[in-house]
Amino acid sequence: MKEQFVAYIKDLQNTITSKIEAIDGGATFKQDLWERPQGGGGRTRVIENGNVFEKGGVNTSEVFGELPESMQAYFGVKEANFFACGLSLVLHPLNPMVPTVHANWRYFEMYNKQGVLIDQWFGGGQDLTPYYLFEKDAKHFHQACKAACDIHDPLFYPKYKARCDEYFYNPHREEGRGIGGLFFDYCKKSTKMQIKDWYNFVTQVGDSFLDAYTPIVEKRKELQYTPEQKDWQEIRRGRYVEFNLVHDKGTLFGLKTNGRIESILMSLPPSVQWRYDHQPEPGSEEEKLITVLKNPVNWA
């Protein structure tokens, strides 16, 4: 399973970066290979200052070794070994009419000191963060998420859609980071789902990513926008930073366990603004977005 999923995410990383470069038509991904002293490493690919993408990263990593103490407490185990691999991506478009997207697909194994596999699970998801709301785009993204889920279980989409709204939430702002998508974790063997079935589900979601996101980019990337609309995007990116640095478990975990900082923080947007007590005009497009972030919609 390890080898199979590692091969899958590396292949998907190639597919995604090729497609993103083709859409961008300007910048290409810069690749950094890195090693983890305690075991494993990663392949970080970052794009900056493109025609379409102002900044983005599509990273894979594969790490293993002794389970760090901080993770022992988190998982409620002692003295274990682990293996973890995954693909994480964030794309911040230049044009405020094109939404930011985030996705992650990951697999985890845990072993006792004798090397026997004691636990294994998949996790991941994909979610959209628009700056201006195009209802058609929201529906398209969620329908693609739902279609991938429905092949495996009709209960998956409503369940993982709700978890996504719950997870990507800034309580101090009383609003979602974006308009959601899917979020799932600890997908383990059960009476209904073997680990191979979870593999099929997670890779189905991974395979759906480009079709869920790139048609939206193609449709909106040439739209005109004003400097004020760019400002609004940068102010909203501030909320993205607030979520990632204050609430996102993955980011905080990486920062506190000596992960590769630049690969973790590639998720932060290129240019961001914070203004004091900024409020959108009543009845404006900006206010319309906020309403939806405060009250998640069943887009699919």
Next chain:
Amino acid sequence: MKEQFVAYIKDLQNTITSKIEAIDGGATFKQDLWERPQGGGGRTRVIENGNVFEKGGVNTSEVFGELPESMQAYFGVKEANFFACGLSLVLHPLNPMVPTVHANWRYFEMYNKQGVLIDQWFGGGQDLTPYYLFEKDAKHFHQACKAACDIHDPLFYPKYKARCDEYFYNPHREEGRGIGGLFFDYCKKSTKMQIKDWYNFVTQVGDSFLDAYTPIVEKRKELQYTPEQKDWQEIRRGRYVEFNLVHDKGTLFGLKTNGRIESILMSLPPSVQWRYDHQPEPGSEEEKLITVLKNPVNWA
């Protein structure tokens, strides 16, 4: 003591905002009065888009009532009432040759359910975050901090300078947020210091603030700078955001206990950049700053 310190910080807020407006010569502070439903409130003053100050806040607050549950655990008490007041300021200059400054002076009282005072202490400090290092400025700021301390105890400056370096540190970047200053907390009655003595010390530091900071602003505010130097300031401001959102106890506490969000987050800079794996040129002024942030200097 409560009344006396509240009067002091409100008066100091007036003095500081008047002086900052005079230096700026363009923008003025916008005042927001706010109330806390459970007791107390504050006077937030924010300046934006000035000639000298791109963004800044000089806020006072005075809050009281039942000690929230999250604070009970923090202080190791149960069922108590509290009173807290303080002045917090952050000033982000436009010109990258002028350092950002932060200061805070605060007082806390705790009572049992019968209303009897069971504990009281002062806290606070002031610290400087330059984007380009002028050694003269660093010395001036630290000498002003030292002079205020030395009137009360020659051991204070070395002690509170070291605590400041320790507190304003980004472990994930292995560097200080800035070049430090003073940081002190839980300044309680002892054999050597009555609470009135602590009041005298903290107000001495408060009184030293303008002389510590504003001569630096006056000296550097007209310096020419390049777009690349502005970029560097905005990249460094990213580290300021990382510290405040990931590590700063006051900010996180405020966000998690339903404080007034806009008053808390006024500390975040107006425009910020994150670039992937940005490294200063060897031998550059930018690299010189980083060296000092990684290895705190005894400036005074």
